Structure formats: C-alpha cells, structure tokens
Amino acid sequence: MSSNNNDSNSTIPATKERYSTFFTTLFCWVLWGSIIGIVVGSTSTLLINLNDYLTEVRQNNPYLIFFLPLGGIIIGYLYMYHGKGSRKGNDMVLEHIHHGQGKIPLIMGPMVFVCTFITHLLGGSTGREGAAIQMGASISESVNRLFKVNKIDRKILILSGISGGFGSAFGAPLAGTIFGMEAVMIGKTRYEALIPCFVSSFVSHYVAEAWGIQHDTFTIQTVPQINGINVLKVIGLSIIFGLISIAYSQSRHEIKSLSDKYLKNLMFRAFVGGIVLIALTYLIGSRDYLGRGLPMVNQAFEGQVPYFAFLAKIVFTAITMGTGFRGGEVIPLFFIGATLGNTLSFLVNLPTSFLAALGMISVFAGAANTPITAFLLSVEMFHGEAVTFFFMACMISFIFSGHHGIYAAQKIFEPKSRMLNLPQGQTIKFIEENKKV
Structure with missing residues (x-):
C-alpha cells in the first residue's frame, strides 16, 4: 500500500x-x-x-x-x-x-x-x-x-x-x-x-x-590467429602498455608539479623547458622526437625503430607539456605505444605492425582512461581488424593504469575495480596529492 x-x-x-x-x-x-x-x-x-x-x-x-x-x-x-x-x-x-x-x-x-x-x-x-x-x-x-x-x-x-x-x-x-x-x-x-x-x-x-582534410592512416599487415598462446601474449603485453601509460602520466604530472614549485613564473618555466629540450635533442643526436613524430610512428609499422624510442618520447613530451607548451598528448601516446609495440614484437614473436597498432591504442586507453573510445578508435582506424585483441587490450590497459591518467581533473565516479581500493568522487589530482606511502 x-x-x-x-x-x-x-x-x-x-x-x-x-x-x-x-x-x-x-x-x-x-x-x-x-x-x-x-x-x-x-x-x-x-x-x-x-x-x-x-x-x-x-x-x-x-x-x-x-x-x-x-x-x-x-x-x-x-x-x-x-x-x-x-x-x-x-x-x-x-x-x-x-x-x-x-x-x-x-x-x-x-x-x-x-x-x-x-x-x-x-x-x-x-x-x-x-x-x-x-x-x-x-x-x-x-x-x-x-x-x-x-x-x-x-x-x-x-x-x-x-x-x-x-x-x-x-x-x-x-x-x-x-x-x-x-x-x-x-x-x-x-x-x-x-x-x-x-x-x-x-x-x-x-x-x-x-574542406579536404586527409587524416593519417596506418595499416596492420598481418593479424595473428586467436588461440591460447596468442591471447596470453596479448594479455601480458596489454599489462605492459598500461604500465607504460602510467610512466608517461606520472612523468608529465611530476614535471608540472616541480615546475609549479620551483619555476612559478610561466615565462621562465617555458624558457627553461625549451633549453632542456634543445640539450636533449643534441644529447640523443636525433630530431625524431620533436613535434608529433609521425614519421617514426609510420616506421614502427613498417620496420625497426630504436629500442629506446618510446622512452625518449615519454621524456620529450613530458617536458614539453609539463613546462607549459601547448598542443595535445594523444599523438605522442600513439608514438610511445607504437614504438614500444615494435620493440616488443621481436621478443614475443608477433607481427610488428599488429603490435605497433595494439600499443598505439592500448597506451592511449590507459593514459586517457577511455577504453570504449580507444576500442572504437581502433575499429575506425584499422577498419575492424583484430577487434577481439583490441577489445582485450583496451580493457586490460585501462584496469592496470589504476588511478593514473593524463587528465588530472578527471573524476573517479566509480573505481575501475574493487581491486584498486580507491575512493569515489575524487579527481586523479586529489588522489595523487593525498596518497599515503
């Protein structure tokens, strides 16, 4: 009643x-x-x-x-x-x-x-x-x-x-x-x-x-069969991609935090960042890590890239964004994921272009905390190739990236998993600033 x-x-x-x-x-x-x-x-x-x-x-x-x-x-x-x-x-x-x-x-x-x-x-x-x-x-x-x-x-x-x-x-x-x-x-x-x-x-x-825009395209030459061994390999690789997304996110936020603390003047901060980037360019002896770096991403699909390329891009982009320069982080995340996938392909005996693509998408999924977006992006970008592997990779990378991410103001409405033991309703920035060792 x-x-x-x-x-x-x-x-x-x-x-x-x-x-x-x-x-x-x-x-x-x-x-x-x-x-x-x-x-x-x-x-x-x-x-x-x-x-x-x-x-x-x-x-x-x-x-x-x-x-x-x-x-x-x-x-x-x-x-x-x-x-x-x-x-x-x-x-x-x-x-x-x-x-x-x-x-x-x-x-x-x-x-x-x-x-x-x-x-x-x-x-x-x-x-x-x-x-x-x-x-x-x-x-x-x-x-x-x-x-x-x-x-x-x-x-x-x-x-x-x-x-x-x-x-x-x-x-x-x-x-x-x-x-x-x-x-x-x-x-x-x-x-x-x-x-x-x-x-x-x-x-x-x-x-x-x-208006005539033609977007960059990448091609997966070979898709591996779906079997127990390959599924286990993709699971393990997806965990690595998720952890690498943490490495980038934390590097970027830590540099910004140090800049806020020691380089309060925005002009001087970016000036110092520019000097550091010039020094790193000549220290490494390559300009491949400046700008978007799309030639290196294409190379990751077609051949071999330096084994440290993904680490160099993490450092260059974290310094660029952390010291106040402007742009975006998704294409650098593609670079990091594709070059890491290229490097790992020789260790796990999976097709190079496939792992470059898998790394591109799953590092983005973990860093942006957007697994559904990343999966749909893989469908549109690679014309529906290897959708089972991409879905697995996006979800696993998302879970293993924990509370980390490139958007500090991103709020946790519900934790990704009870395994992570995170509070509700707080931003990534709040959790980082208040976490206990």
Missing part, C-alpha cells in the same frame, strides 16, 4: 507535454550540435593544415629549434597576462563540467590555437587534439551564451564540443562521440549527452573532410 501511495505522489506530465518536451529538446540539441560541429570542423581543418605546414617549415629549417625558449617566453606571457585562467587547458574544461561554476573563457580557443602553432613550429614534442578539444569547448561556450542555454544543457553542449574536437582531429566520429561522454569521469559515461555529441562529432568530421 505504501508503494502505491508513493507512486500517487509522483506527478507524471501529460502525454502531450512529454512529447512536446522531447521534440523541442531534440530539435535544440540537433541544432546546437550542428552549429558546434560546423564551426569545430572548420577550425580543426585550419588547425590541421597549419600544423602540417609549420611542421614542414620546421623540418626544412632545423635552426628554428634554437628559438624554442623564446617561443616558451611568448606562450608564458600570453597565458600570464591574456589567458584569463585558461592555462589549465583540458583540466579547466573538465572542472567546469564537474562544478559548473563560472564560464569557460572564450579566449581559450584562440589562445591554445596560437600557442600550439608556436610549439609545433619550434619543435615542442606534442600533438594537436588538446587544442582541438579546448577550441571545441570554447566554441560550445559561445553557443551557450548566444542561445542563453539553460544550466543543464550548458554542460551537455561542452561535452559535444569535446566530441567534435576529437572526432574531427582524428577522422574518427564514432570514437569522438563517446570520448566527450567518457573522458570527463571514470566509471560513468554521460549518456544524456549522446545526441548532441553524436551530431557534433559526425558533423565536424564531415565538415573537415569537405
């Missing part, structure tokens, strides 16, 4: 009202998601084209690396005096989604746009998806203000901006759809944002293609 009383106290809107709300909300989400997708796809096109051009300029003019410290000073100056708090980058976007306080500064998009170009032109070891995500969030915030979107939908549209940025940056609209919903919080996927994220990701992807 009590349950019936409780039910009678609940007010259910009339059928006409529910249909009206459904179609009105659907129309708004499709409209807003389309607008975001068109603008994000166009800005991503500009980002990718200029990025590729600046990379070519740097490769043709090796002396530009000596201007990296100066570029760091410029980036530090811009964020100190004109960034309006946007220097937190992706973490600022996540914090805004979690807490919903204030507004994302519209300057975030143009700022990361310019600073990413400076970083790439002068040789910083970084990618571009961070810039695409922050531009997507900034564009979504513009739509929020233009249409005076309500508080609930404001957060949803920010997620759709993230999806559009990722989908257009990698030519992977399915992965982009889920990335916006999955990257914000570990243990909870924001399915309420599915429609605008889907619309934004696909529209931005096709807009970028319409």
